[in-house]
Amino acid sequence: xxxxxxxxxxxxxxxxxxxxxxxxxYQGRVHTRFPPEPNGYLHIGHTKxxxxxxxxxxxxxxxxxxxxxxxxxxxxxEEFVEAIKEDVAWLxxxxxxRLFFASDYFQELYDYAEELIKKGKAYVCDLTxxxxxxxxxxxxxPGTESPYRNRSMxxxxxxxxxxxxxxxxxxxxxxxxxxxxxxPNMNMRDPVIYRIMKEPHHRTGDExxxxxxxxxxxxxxxxxxxxxxxxxxxxxxxxRPLYDWFLENLNCPEPPRQIEFARLNISYTVxxxxxxxxxxxxxxxxGWDDPRMPTICGLRRRGITPEAIARFCESIGVSKSNSxxxxxxxxxxxxxxxxxxxxxxxxxxxxxxxxxxxxPSGETxxxxxxxxxxxxxxxxxxxxxxxxIYIEQDDFRESPPKKFFRLTPGREVRLKGAYxxxxxxxxxxEKTGEIEEVRCSYDPETRGGWSADGRKVRGTLxxxxxxxxxxxEARIYDRLFSAENPEEHDDFKLSLNKDSLEALTGCVAEPxxxxxxxxxxxxxxxxxxxxxxxKDFTKEKPVFNQVVPLRDTWARIKARG
RNA sequence: UGGGGUGUCGCCAAGCGGUAAGGCAAAGGACUUUGGAUCCUUUACGCGCAGGUUCGAAUCCUGCCACCCCAGCCA
Numbered sequence: 001x002x003x004x005x006x007x008x009x010x011x012x013x014x015x016x017x018x019x020x021x022x023x024x025x026y027q028g029r030v031h032t033r034f035p036p037e038p039n040g041y042l043h044i045g046h047t048k049x050x051x052x053x054x055x056x057x058x059x060x061x062x063x064x065x066x067x068x069x070x071x072x073x074x075x076x077x078e079e080f081v082e083a084i085k086e087d088v089a090w091l092x093x094x095x096x097x098r099l100f101f102a103s104d105y106f107q108e109l110y111d112y113a114e115e116l117i118k119k120g121k122a123y124v125c126d127l128t129x130x131x132x133x134x135x136x137x138x139x140x141x142p143g144t145e146s147p148y149r150n151r152s153m154x155x156x157x158x159x160x161x162x163x164x165x166x167x168x169x170x171x172x173x174x175x176x177x178x179x180x181x182x183x184p185n186m187n188m189r190d191p192v193i194y195r196i197m198k199e200p201h202h203r204t205g206d207e208x209x210x211x212x213x214x215x216x217x218x219x220x221x222x223x224x225x226x227x228x229x230x231x232x233x234x235x236x237x238x239x240r241p242l243y244d245w246f247l248e249n250l251n252c253p254e255p256p257r258q259i260e261f262a263r264l265n266i267s268y269t270v271x272x273x274x275x276x277x278x279x280x281x282x283x284x285x286x287g288w289d290d291p292r293m294p295t296i297c298g299l300r301r302r303g304i305t306p307e308a309i310a311r312f313c314e315s316i317g318v319s320k321s322n323s324x325x326x327x328x329x330x331x332x333x334x335x336x337x338x339x340x341x342x343x344x345x346x347x348x349x350x351x352x353x354x355x356x357x358x359x360p361s362g363e364t365x366x367x368x369x370x371x372x373x374x375x376x377x378x379x380x381x382x383x384x385x386x387x388x389i390y391i392e393q394d395d396f397r398e399s400p401p402k403k404f405f406r407l408t409p410g411r412e413v414r415l416k417g418a419y420x421x422x423x424x425x426x427x428x429x430e431k432t433g434e435i436e437e438v439r440c441s442y443d444p445e446t447r448g449g450w451s452a453d454g455r456k457v458r459g460t461l462x463x464x465x466x467x468x469x470x471x472x473e474a475r476i477y478d479r480l481f482s483a484e485n486p487e488e489h490d491d492f493k494l495s496l497n498k499d500s501l502e503a504l505t506g507c508v509a510e511p512x513x514x515x516x517x518x519x520x521x522x523x524x525x526x527x528x529x530x531x532x533x534x535k536d537f538t539k540e541k542p543v544f545n546q547v548v549p550l551r552d553t554w555a556r557i558k559a560r561g
Numbered sequence: 562u563g564g565g566g567u568g569u570c571g572c573c574a575a576g577c578g579g580u581a582a583g584g585c586a587a588a589g590g591a592c593u594u595u596g597g598a599u600c601c602u603u604u605a606c607g608c609g610c611a612g613g614u615u616c617g618a619a620u621c622c623u624g625c626c627a628c629c630c631c632a633g634c635c636a
Binding site: 010011015035036037039069071072075128129132133136137138139140141142143170171173174176183184185186187189192194195196197211213214215218234235236237238239240241260262267315316317318319320321322323324325326328329330331332333335339340344369370373374403405406414415416417418448449450457458459460461462523525526527528550551552553554555556557 | 563564565566567571572573574575577583584585586593596598599628629630631632633634636
């Protein structure tokens, strides 16, 4: 599963495309685009849009463009275009040589505006923004026409050229489409299409002092690139009549068709640029790529693969109903992916010392353990075993609850790939009563974790030889918010989960960990999937991020009591 | 009170007049050198509500109801 073979053949958009192909509309061509505004980082919501656009193009033998919607110089920065390109490429999406910018079309856009003026379809309006707002009317009352609405074509043209020449101050005049001030659709009440902004643009510098609005630039950019199906989110449904209006009035051969679908929401997180920015700027997280962030760079740093993201997007479908997808569905896609591809390694997160009393001290033997039981081709590795080992604190209970299958006094359990051991004694701190060490004996006949007499053991534990242990840090993440839908609260930050990060230092890993490189992913046996941190991991101080824990049936039994 | 949308299992989501797919979650069981994975099994007599058309309706008609979006010189 990669972005390239994502299966998006069964949704309402594909149905529309099938119909268009049957009718030979657009000569059977399919050409989509993803039009981000370079004013922030991409998140998993954008990923859905990217993959739908790209997936639809690929599935139909069509083309896909990446186009930056950079029509507002005061909000946009070059830094973001580079970051967005990197994120989109990382997803496995290939725009080939079709990287565009709305700003590439500033001249054409300007020329089309003159065309509109000449056709009497646009006029220069001198109303202030406050007045324009007043004249627009309300949802239930029609607007009133601007006193400048009926200027002559010549006057409009002169004025517009002077706007372009920089003769007027910011905000003093705008170019408006002449449509219908009494339309029930607010977008059709003579929308502004050009505004004066004496601001340098990240690509065109100070070449322009007037900039087109989205509603005007978008349909034309689509048409200029030969886009056939312009996919966008639901809130643009009311803009579609305007999208069509520009293209109808502008001599466009076969106008692209705008189709809207519901954007992605996921439980226990927020997916809006503004709110994510607030988290970063307020120091609630460690940056845009904090592993708890739903940003693409955050997901990447967390250790989620592009394939898992693609699988997830495929699984949620495409529709027009507003919905919140359960984060468990994302986690499922991640586990499904990593189970297949991640090597297993043993790491004890919260170590408890175990001394195997009948094992010769000073001796070490190497045991062979498979790297991934799901995939024999991933081979085996050697793991050292000796008299003193560490096991997980949770894997020992002095007085075990019901259905506890792990180590407990007098019980025999298996050490993964090693031996059966039986607990003989518990050593506690005299003052605190805390368990400090457990004394066991092993059965030399069970080497490899198997016994010839066929005797059964219920529990299998992961372990690390004390003398060979490598210290590592493991960062355990929980959901960023404790509310299922943080957005429905007055201040979404109030539902931030204070325990979303727990940094575990003093974890111990088997020596295999020395081979790990940043961004490598492993299953820490019996615990979860972990990814070597892209930024903080070093050979000297290995740092891992928990991608997602393994499903934990025992935890559920325990929780149920 | 205007306009545009959406309402099918706890969460997504097919369905396009012929008698409710699938995934996630949940529950039970099998198997297991990860209480992981895998494999079985269970979960909508009903499709927002109320009428109507039809031999037959989630699908067509009428009327309600709920929720989302729109009054930036943002996108």
